[in-house]
Amino acid sequence: MSTTQGVAxxxxxxxxxxxxxxxxxxxxxxxxxxxxxELRLIDEDVREAFEFQSGQFVELSIFGVGxxxxxxxxxxxKQGFIELCVRDSGDVTGALHAKQCGDVVGLRGxxxxxxxxxxxxxxxVLLVAGGLGIAPLKSLINHIHDERHEFGxxxxxxxxRNPAEVLFRYQFDMWKHRDDFDLILTVDQPDxxxxxxxxxxxxxxxxxxxxxxxxxxxxxxxxxxxxxVIDEMRKKDMDVDRIYVSFERxxxxxxxxxxxxxxxxxxxxxxxxVFNYWEAMNLQGxx
Amino acid sequence: MFFRVIDKVRLPDLVRGLATxxxxxxxxxxxxxxxxxxxxxxGLLRLDYDTTLLPPKKWFxxxxxxxxxxxxxxxxxxxxxxxxxxxxxFGLHPCDIxxxxxxxxxxxxxxxxxxxxxxxxxTLLIGVSCTPSDTCFCNVWDTNEVHxxxxxxxxxxxxxxxxxCRTVKGAEIIDRFVENRAVIDEDTREFQSVVHDFxxxxxxxxxxxxxxxxxxxxxDSPIWDEFGEKCLSCGACxxxxxxxxxxxxxxxxxxxxxxxxxxxxxxxxxFKEFAxxxxxQNFRDSRASxxxxxxxxxxxxxxxxxxxxxxxxxxxxxxxxxxxxxxVNVIAALQTGEVR
Numbered sequence: 131m132s133t134t135q136g137v138a139x140x141x142x143x144x145x146x147x148x149x150x151x152x153x154x155x156x157x158x159x160x161x162x163x164x165x166x167x168e169l170r171l172i173d174e175d176v177r178e179a180f181e182f183q184s185g186q187f188v189e190l191s192i193f194g195v196g197x198x199x200x201x202x203x204x205x206x207x208k209q210g211f212i213e214l215c216v217r218d219s220g221d222v223t224g225a226l227h228a229k230q231c232g233d234v235v236g237l238r239g240x241x242x243x244x245x246x247x248x249x250x251x252x253x254x255v256l257l258v259a260g261g262l263g264i265a266p267l268k269s270l271i272n273h274i275h276d277e278r279h280e281f282g283x284x285x286x287x288x289x290x291r292n293p294a295e296v297l298f299r300y301q302f303d304m305w306k307h308r309d310d311f312d313l314i315l316t317v318d319q320p321d322x323x324x325x326x327x328x329x330x331x332x333x334x335x336x337x338x339x340x341x342x343x344x345x346x347x348x349x350x351x352x353x354x355x356x357x358x359v360i361d362e363m364r365k366k367d368m369d370v371d372r373i374y375v376s377f378e379r380x381x382x383x384x385x386x387x388x389x390x391x392x393x394x395x396x397x398x399x400x401x402x403x404v405f406n407y408w409e410a411m412n413l414q415g416x417x
Numbered sequence: 418m419f420f421r422v423i424d425k426v427r428l429p430d431l432v433r434g435l436a437t438x439x440x441x442x443x444x445x446x447x448x449x450x451x452x453x454x455x456x457x458x459x460g461l462l463r464l465d466y467d468t469t470l471l472p473p474k475k476w477f478x479x480x481x482x483x484x485x486x487x488x489x490x491x492x493x494x495x496x497x498x499x500x501x502x503x504x505x506x507f508g509l510h511p512c513d514i515x516x517x518x519x520x521x522x523x524x525x526x527x528x529x530x531x532x533x534x535x536x537x538x539x540t541l542l543i544g545v546s547c548t549p550s551d552t553c554f555c556n557v558w559d560t561n562e563v564h565x566x567x568x569x570x571x572x573x574x575x576x577x578x579x580x581x582c583r584t585v586k587g588a589e590i591i592d593r594f595v596e597n598r599a600v601i602d603e604d605t606r607e608f609q610s611v612v613h614d615f616x617x618x619x620x621x622x623x624x625x626x627x628x629x630x631x632x633x634x635x636x637d638s639p640i641w642d643e644f645g646e647k648c649l650s651c652g653a654c655x656x657x658x659x660x661x662x663x664x665x666x667x668x669x670x671x672x673x674x675x676x677x678x679x680x681x682x683x684x685x686x687x688f689k690e691f692a693x694x695x696x697x698q699n700f701r702d703s704r705a706s707x708x709x710x711x712x713x714x715x716x717x718x719x720x721x722x723x724x725x726x727x728x729x730x731x732x733x734x735x736x737x738x739x740x741x742x743x744x745v746n747v748i749a750a751l752q753t754g755e756v757r
Contacts, residue, residue, distance in 0.1 A: 145497050146528040147484050147679075193487035194670050194677055198695075220695040234492045353698055380694050382666045385528035389663030389684070390691060392710065393700070395629075395718040400527075414636045414713070415700070 146385055149191035149236025150176045155211060157231050160297050164262065165227060166203065167214045171237060182206055184269035185244030185376055185404040189384045190214065190222060191236030192229075198222035199381040199399070202240065203265050205272035212237075215265040215297060241384045242403050245270050245374055250346045254282040256338070256368075258359050260289045260331055260351025264297050266376050266403075267350050278310055285312040285338055289331030289351075292319040312338070331355070335362040342367035350376040356417045360407055373407040377416065419582040421597040422604050423571070428578070432459040434594025435505050439541065442476060443507040444469055453506070464508050464573075467550040468731060472659030473506055473513050474520060477536045480656075481682045484532065484666070488676050495676065499535040506540055510547040511563040512555045512729040516659030517542070518566045522723045523662050541586060544570040546611070549618050552732030554745050556619035560729040572608060579608045623745045624752045628726070629717040631751050636709075643756040644747060645705025647740040652685030654711070654734035654742070660727045661685070686710050712747055 156168035171177040187201045198220065204213035218227040229235065247270070255274060259267045274281055290296045296315060305313050314334050316327035327334060331351075340363075347363050349356060356375055363373050379391035379398040391398035394413025396405075410416045423431070435441050436456070443456040444466040451466035453473055485497035509517075517537075524533035544567040555561040563570065568587030571578040580597065582588040591597055655661040665684040670677035684691065687707050693699040701707045719727035728744065735743040750756045 145485075145531050148494055148497060149492070151492050191492070193492050193679070194489045194668050194674075196668050197666065217696075223695065236492045352696075353700075378694055379700065380692050382664065386526070387523055387528070387530060387662065387664070388666070388681075389686060389714075392686070392692070392714055392718060395713065395721045397718075412633075414633055415706070 147238070147383070149189065149193075149197070149238045151234050152237045154229055154231055154233050154235065157229075160215065160299075161295050163219070163295075164215060164217045164297055166298075167216060167226065167229075168204075168211050169214065169235070169237065170211050172234070177210060180212075180240065182212075182240035183244030184247060184273050185266055185374075186240040186242050187266075187384070187399075187403060188212070188214070188237050188239035188241065189381075190216075190226065191238060192222055192225045193236065195225040196222050197236075197238075197382070197384075199241075199384055201266035201269070201376070201403070203268040205269055205276055207273055207276040215262070215268065217262055238384065242399055243401065245348055245376075245404050246346075247273060250274075251277075251280040252282070254284070254341055254345040255348065256285045256287070256340060256345055256363070257348045258287045258331060258351070258363075259349075260355040260359075261291065261295070262297070263349075263351030263355070263376075264288055265350075267348060268298060270348060275311075282344065283312065283341075284310065285314075285340075287314050287316075287331050287334045287338070289316045289318070289334075292317050293321050293324045293326075314338075330358070332358045332362050335366070340366040340368060342369070345372065347373040348376075349374065353378075356410075360417070370408040370411065371406045374404055375407060375410055375417075376404045377402050377410075379403075419588045420600045421580045421582065421591050422600055423578045423580050423591070423595055423597045425573075425576055425578060427596050428464075429459040429462075431591070431595035432456065432462060432507065435507070435590060439503045439505040441505050441507055456507070462508070464545050466508070467548075468510070468553075468733060468736075470733075471657060472516060472731065472733065473509055474516070474659055474662075476504070476506060476540065477517070477533050478520070478524070478662065478664075478683075481680055482532060483678045483680050485679050486676060487668075487679060489670070490675065497531075499532050501536050501539040504536075504540045505543060507543045509542055509544045509567070510731075511544060512553075512560050512731045513659055514542060514544050514563045514566045514570075515555075515560040516729045516731070519660045519719075519723070519725060519727055519729070520662055521566075541569075541590070542567045543587075546570075546572045546615065548615075550732070551621075552735045552743075553619070553730060554621045554623065554732060555730035556616070556621070557623055557625060557745075558726060558728060558730050561616070561619065572611060574604070574607050574611050577604075579604060579611075621745060623748050625726075625748060626752070628748065628751070629720060632713050632717045635751060635754070638751070638754065640747075640750045640754065640756050641705040641709040644708045644742060644750075645703060647742055648687065648704050648708045649740050650687050650689060650704055650707065651739060652687045653737040653739065655685035655687060656683060657733040657737045659729060659731055659733070660715070663691075686714070708742075708747075712744075712751070716748075 152169040158166040191197045203215040381391045382388035386400035441456045486495040524530040568584045570581045663684045664681045692701040715727040
C-alpha cells in the first residue's frame with residue numbers, strides 16, 4: 131500500500147484527463163451510419179510520442195458534448211495519423227459525424243492492452259469480425275499486411291447484416307483478388323448485387339482449414355457473436371490461449387478509475403479490451 | 418514512529434494551533450448524527466462520534482468537481498488547476514484511514530489522478546481511536562487497526578492521549594501546538610491494555626473464507642436474485658461508502674455556448690445505466706446482476722489488483738440502505754446459500 135509520504139513525494143504528472151487537440155484530416159463515408167475519420171495530433175511532441183498497438187483505443191473528446199472510447203482502425207505502421215471508424219450511435223459519435231475536415235477534436239490515449247502482434251508473428255492468423263467489430267481488427271489486418279512476410283496463412287472472415295453495411299468494402303473488394311489473404315465476406319440479408327456468401331459468419335468455418343498447432347485467432351463483433359465463433363474455433367482444436375477477443379464496454383475515463391467498464395474481476399480499459407479466451411473464461415459474465 | 422503523550426484537557430490547544438495555519442475539518446454533530454465539517458469552534462469537536470454520515474472521501478474526491486474549463490471552438494483546455502489550501506482532517510477512525518489508503522491505490526498508479534492527489538498532498542490526517550458501534554465490522558477485515566497513512570494517531574487513554582506520530586509533519590505539529598511529554602513505560606502498558614480492550618469489544622463476525630472462489634463458483638446462486646428483489650437501485654450504499662470511487666463525467670456549456678466545464682460526479686454500479694453501451698446493450702440490466710457486481714468487485718475485482726478487499730467494515734452502507742441490505746448478511750448468504 132502507498133503511504134501519505136509516498137503521495138507527497140510524488141510529483142504531479144501531466145493530467146491524464148487532458149485531451150490533446152487533433153485535426154480531422156480526412157473523412158470517408160463508409161456506410162449510412164459509419165464514417166472513417168483520419169486524425170492528426172496537432173502538437174508535434176505529442177504526435178511523436180503517440181505509439182500504439184492494434185487493439186488499443188483512444189478517448190475521443192468533443193468539449194461541450196463529452197468523451198467516447200473508440201478503437202483505432204489504422205495500423206501502428208501508419209505514422210503521424212490515426213484512423214477511427216465510428217458509428218453515429220450516441221452524443222459524442224453524433225457530434226463527430228457532424229464535424230468537417232479541418233475541424234479540431236480532442237484525443238487521449240492510447241489505452242488498454244492490444245493484440246499480441248509480436249507473439250503472433252511466425253504463425254497463421256484467423257481473424258473473425260462481425261459488423262462494427264471490424265474496426266479494431268482492421269488495425270491488426272493492416273499491420274499484418276505491412277509485415278506480411280512475418281506471418282503464415284492469413285484468413286479473414288467478416289460478417290455483416292446486409293451488403294450496404296459492409297465496412298471497408300472498397301478495400302476488401304480489391305483484396306478478393308489477392309493470394310496472400312484468404313478473405314471471405316458474408317451477409318445475413320443479401321441483395322441482387324451481392325456475390326459473396328450468405329448467412330452467419332460461423333457458417334464460413336466449413337470452408338476453411340485451420341492448423342490448430344500454429345494458428346492465432348482474433349475475434350471482434352457484437353456481444354452475442356463471441357460464444358458461437360469461439361465454439362467454431364474450439365471445434366478446429368485451436369488453443370484457448372491463442373484465441374483473442376476484443377470487448378466493448380461502457381467507459382468514461384479509460385484509465386482504470388471510473389469503474390464503468392468492469393467485466394468479471396477486471397477492467398476492460400486497462401486489463402483489456404483484448405483478452406485471450408482463457409482469460410475471458412475466467413471473467414464471469416464476459417461472454 | 419515517534420510517540421508522545423498529551424493530556425486530554427490540552428487537546429483544544431492543538432485544534433486552535435492547527436486552525437492558525439490550516440483549515441480544520443472534523444466530526445461535529447448535525448441533527449443527532451455526525452458529519453465532517455470545517456470546525457468553526459474547537460468546542461464543537463465531537464471525538465466521541467460513532468460514525469459520520471458521509472466518509473472523508475468527499476474532501477479528496479468531492480461528490481461533484483470540475484476537471485477542466487474548456488473552449489468549444491478549438492477544443493482547448495483553458496484551465497485544469499486544482500486550488501487547495503492546506504487542511505487537516507481531524508479525528509478519523511482507523512477504518513476511514515484504511516479506506517483512504519485503498520482509494521490511494523486507485524487514484525495513483527500508472528495514471529495518477531491530479532485532482533485527488535493534490536488534495537491528498539495538502540491534507541494532514543489526524544486519527545483517533547474509536548468504540549465499535551453495532552454496525553461496525555472492521556474487525557472482519559483487520560481494518561480496526563491502522564499502521565500508516567496518518568500523520569498523527571491519538572489513542573484515547575482516559576485522561577490522556579497516546580499520540581503516534583507517523584510523519585515529520587505530524588511530529589512537528591504536536592511539538593509546536595500542544596504541551597506534550599515523552600512516553601514512559603506506564604503509558605505503553607496502558608496503551609496495550611486499551612487496544613486489547615478495544616479489540617475485545619467487537620462481537621460481530623462473518624466467515625470470509627475464500628470469498629473470491631465463492632463469488633466465481635456460486636456466480637449463478639439464487640441468493641443474488643433474492644438480494645436483487647430487495648435492492649431499490651438507489652445507490653445510497655455507494656454514496657456513503659468510504660471506498661467506492663466510481664464516477665461519471667459530463668460536460669456543461671456556459672450560457673454563451675462558447676466555453677464550459679467538464680465535471681465528474683459520484684456514480685454507482687447500482688444505477689441501471691452504469692454498464693449500458695451506446696447500441697442499447699446493457700451488460701448489467703438486472704438488479705440482481707448489479708448487487709452481485711458490487712460485492713464481486715469489492716471482494717474479488719479490487720483484491721485481484723491490490724491484494725486487499727475494497728471494504729473497511731465501517732457499516733455505513735448497512736445504515737444507509739432503505740431495503741435493509743447489510744454486507745455482513747450478504748457475505749454470510751454467500752457462504753451458506755441462505756438469505757437471512
